[in-house]
Amino acid sequence: MAEETGIEKLCRERNLRLTGQRRTVARVLSDSADHPDVDTVYRRASRIDPHISIATVYRTLKLFEDANVLTRHDFGGGRARYEEAGEHHDHLIDVETGAVKEFYDAELEEMKSRIAERLGFELVDHRLELYGRRRRS
Amino acid sequence: MAEETGIEKLCRERNLRLTGQRRTVARVLSDSADHPDVDTVYRRASRIDPHISIATVYRTLKLFEDANVLTRHDFGGGRARYEEAGEHHDHLIDVETGAVKEFYDAELEEMKSRIAERLGFELVDHRLELYGRRRRS
DNA sequence: GTACATGCAAAGGGTTTGCAAACGG
């Protein structure tokens, strides 16, 4: 219960004031294997702290995102989704359930920067999303 | 002036009622080499028809999108951007200007479906966006 | 003519913000 999450550690390193609400949001994201949207984070956080407000959840997620503690994604549907920052990877979204699978392919990564270079650009960021339907065995 | 755009042709083929406003929006998109957002389409359309309303622009863009006459993109920033539908291609967005470059790489395309397959999915859609900074020569 | 499209303004959904009260270091 009193264990510190990696996110909390990062907050101290970056001199972010560690309030109860921030600890709560940090814990929710640390415990989430999916890529929850803001409302989901809010609902999960509310189970830990019933008084937390959605405004604080929004503010905290943005704070964490700016501090590179979390990564924000936009998989369509007009709502942001978050995950703990870490190694770069791409996403495959199940069009039927919205579930997200992460994957990494070195060859693909290399191809991305090669293409940007060919077009005369230095690759700053990139995103690849595959939308698929689970194959019936 | 009386020339028919490809989009208008598609409208007739798909039995979409060809109103003045739809012709206007079609013309704007046919004449746009960039990937305008809704407000930009509205402003350009207003120069042709000063009485067109933003609601009609929204409705028409959605109609055209559903009819596969236009493609909608979300390059971040929370506003949709449109382009005339055509061959599939990916996008490189200049992070400094927002300008969009289109590109196509067959090897990359093949890799996408190969990866989806490997993960047990049938590829339904995909999107790759590279965000880059123009290299100073 | 008649079903469908338009304009207007109001409503919606996600996100941000001003302000006074609460709180972390």
Next chain:
DNA sequence: CCGTTTGCAAACCCTTTGCATGTAC
């Protein structure tokens, strides 16, 4: 203690929608 953070509600931005009017076919 003092500056930062929070909760609340109102504001914001983009987009959609209800309704009366206008229009393509």
